[in-house]
Amino acid sequence: MSxxxxxxxxxxxxxxxxxxxxxxxxxxxxxxxxxxSFRQRIATADxxxxxxxxxxxxxxxxxLKPEDVEVLT
Numbered sequence: 001m002s003x004x005x006x007x008x009x010x011x012x013x014x015x016x017x018x019x020x021x022x023x024x025x026x027x028x029x030x031x032x033x034x035x036x037s038f039r040q041r042i043a044t045a046d047x048x049x050x051x052x053x054x055x056x057x058x059x060x061x062x063x064l065k066p067e068d069v070e071v072l073t
Contacts, residue, residue: 013037019072020050027052027062031072035061 015034022030032052039046048069052060 013039015048015066015069015071020048021070021072022050022052022062022064022068023070024068025064027064030054032060032062034069037066039066 015037018034020032020034022028022032030052032050034048035051036049037047038044038049046066047063048066050062050064050069051057052062054060
């Protein structure tokens with residue numbers, strides 16, 4: 001039995017790995033990098049995981065709605 005292969009880059013959400021700015025909420029105005037995206041799930045709302053700048057790696061990861069995020073580059 002062979003191991004399953006990783007998903008090709010084209011099948012990932014295009015926001016993953018890009019620079020983003022938070023538009024609403026307590027972290028409004030902060031920038032960071034989109035780490036992961038969960039969209040079109042059956043039982044949960046769409047969410048984008050963002051690692052904010054100025055924090056230790058992995059410590060400040062925010063889970064936000066996609067409409068609360070602006071893609072910079």
